[in-house]
Amino acid sequence: MTTDSEAKPIVELIDVHQSFGHVEVLKGISFGVKKGGVVCIIGPSGAGKSSLLRCINGLVPIQKGSIRVASFEVHALKTDAEKIALRKEVSMVFQQYNLFPHKTALENVMMAPLHVLKEDPKEVRERAVALLTKVGLYDKQNTYPGELSGGQQQRVAIARSLAMRPEVMLFDEVTAALDPETVKEVLNTIQELAREGMTCILVTHEMRFAREIADEVHFTDGGKIVESGPPAELFDHPRMERTRAFLSQVL
């Protein structure tokens, strides 16, 4: 948990329970992220890491506990309109990129600001081009996702999320589907974002990256947070047996 008492966390989860049918996926998760903070969530497959992210932007409802993002009480959002207001502040990048295949890279980035935020087309275009330049894809503006490599698609997806100018970015195993060579280009992009002060919550299997980038790492297993701490502490001196077992397998 963050010990920074002067800053109220921008994302705060308290005792979150979530289940699919009879299967309980999350069994009481609590943590906070302060503004500009970078939190990494690690753990074995099936620990509920992806569900956790989907709860934060209201894609899946929770059964118990509370989630607050900035001024939004996520667990209490009922209507689509309320959820849409939240999602303007919280963007998500997916493992499988999920770009819109019938739109070019530039159109993918421009679509949401144009049609959801109803912003000025000229201004949106300038911002979209700037974002694509930032992720190193200036020359791919008019290329369709199907013609881009996985790493390039994922960078377009990051630009697309950033175009909404969110307060918080969620990354769901964004490098898990990539070839090893292209992992780096995506991680560099995320690292740059983190340096610029974007609040990031990452589910990741890249331990070295987590150690470099995170302010705090949470190790989850079986729907619970087993151990939390700054990366140096958690990776080098894990207190829990379960954490040690997991780290010895992946490191």
Place this chain on the structure above:
Amino acid sequence: MTRERIAHTGGAATRVLPVLLPGAAHLTRTALRERAHGFATWRLRGSHGVVLMLAFLLGCGMAQAQAGPGYPSILATIWKWTPLLARGFVFNLAISFLAMAIGTFAGFFLGSAQISLLRPVRGTAWFTMNFFRNAPWLVLLFYCMFLIPFQVTVFGVTIPIPDWTKAVFGLALPVMANVAEIVRGAIQSIPTTQWEAAASLAFNRRQTLWMIIIPQCIKRMLPPWMNLYAILTMSTVLASIVGVNEMMTQTQRALSAESRPGLLLAFYSYVLLWFFAYCYPIARWTVRLEARYAVRH
């Protein structure tokens, strides 16, 4: 991670098994097409045209042989009636265009209603779709013929409803149901991750459907839709049973006017040739579109 990695390489592996490629591609296309249509489809081939042509020539020959001297040549007789038959064919085309237009429009709504979040809407749409998709076309046609009045009076103005207009509505109903099924199938073939991505970008459901999902569906819907059109065109002759002056009715009139034995085979083959000439290019075009979209999506 390992799970996704394996799935990933698994996909790559199936793609490069060279031995299976020729047969697999064909089978996949057939399976995809039949899944998109919801039923096994037939296809017009060039050979069907050859068979029709042979039947036509055989019919002409038989008629000529039976007629004996004194009668005009069979081809001259057919030529003489061709303008009348062509006028009937125009009705067939008009009915097919209008029924397709109305059916497609209504089918889009019925198809989208089937994925509504409201259970009653979904249920009603599902029932309507299944009812009209499984009812015999001829029964629906009769139903409309006798249910729709021959004229309506609105604010003192009497608007006649000709038989062929009723036939349009009668045929639009099964078209609507089939289009609804095509639309529903196409929408559900789009991965749910697209909905998820759209939701996380704060698109609402209506925007997601019309801006993100449906545009991706068009390509998949086009071939089965064109196939449905070909089926509809051939079904327009059903309207002859309820007395519309389309090509089949005109053919029967021509035959009774000629009152000459042995003309049946030649005349009906001739009508079939007209329909073949119209539908075959559509079938070819559909095949080409399918092949194109099978490669890239």
